[in-house]
Amino acid sequence: MAPAYTIKGTTTDVTNCEHCPRRGLRKTVVLVPLDADGNEFGEPVHYGTSCAARALAVTTHEITRAARAADLHQRIAARAALRDAARLGLDKIRTHRHRLQARLDAGTATDTGAGALAFVTALGVAHWAPERQDAVNAELRAAHAAGGFTALLAAAGRHEAATARVAALDPAEL
Template sequence: MGIPKWTIKGIVDDFDECGCCGRRGLKRTVALMPLDADGNEDGTAEDVVYYGTSCAATALGRTQGKVTDTARAAQAERDAYARRIISIYAPVEFAHVRDKARVYYRRNQHQRDTGVKATEVVAKLLAEARATLADTTTGPARPSRIEDFRRYLVILTSDRRIHLVRRVPRDEAKRQEQDTAAQRRADEIRGSVLVVAALDAEAAREVAHADDLTREWNTRAWQAAHVGSHTT
């Protein structure tokens, strides 16, 4: 089997013309990035082409349904990973080297004492994650700043498993009502309640499961980004 010529970047609805056959008025098109002879991406956003699902299926040797499902899943997975990386590491981006290293190595213990420099890896991970969310080949740029973080209430079970994640409401009365209900539920299951900041609920789960130092920097970054603001 030969090396594929394209990889799926996502699926969009703002390009209604197929870049292969020229058909117009399409409901959606598939964003395809060219690959080199080794199967690596060979280009930038300017090199992405937009094919209708039928032409994309032919180019990839798959069914239309498979191409559509793969495109949606690829985009969702890529964005979700980027949001998790930013939610974990953006708060320590300008932290002391020691704290940044502690946060990184606690999540990547297998790289400790291997010569991997945590500061360099964190900078690279953040750059790649921000580039992913800034990539407009599959739609508008997505939120990627600490200022875009939202607070999430997390209830943990007694063995530190996630029981519930809920977005903290903006309204003060609703927030207090949520706090009371969450604490009552936590008491019932002998668990605990955390409030963390993240780009989405799945990333909030990552922060909640992280170590105390990561959550400390998470809270500190949230507070610094929202000084004088009542936004949640």
């Protein structure tokens, strides 16, 4: 019996068909083998559209359509994950910003480098986009160096607003 596959989408990272000698394809279809119970198992394989169609015993048109649907599904899932991470981050950013604001209002905030650094670190930990964390930390530190806690709070407010926009996005709206 021919192996069964599920279509995970397409990729431009692999441009060689792993089934035939075709090289330099624009993109390949990512297929994951299924076991007898229909569960995914093993490593994904990358086939050109024609080979994928033969492997699944369907037309190339059906492969293209299914791959497009899978790609869309993946993009929506990725955006939903980003939105959820931003929501989580937003709660923490708000908490830390309010905490600093309360200390400023109460006159108990001592504008020392250590206090600011602790605040920046707390925000950094809360940050929802790890690849941007260093940049956000640098921005917050620079704001504090230039204008103390007041400037730090303003920068945190901008950071919070940007996070809120991502937290509110509709994953299906591409």
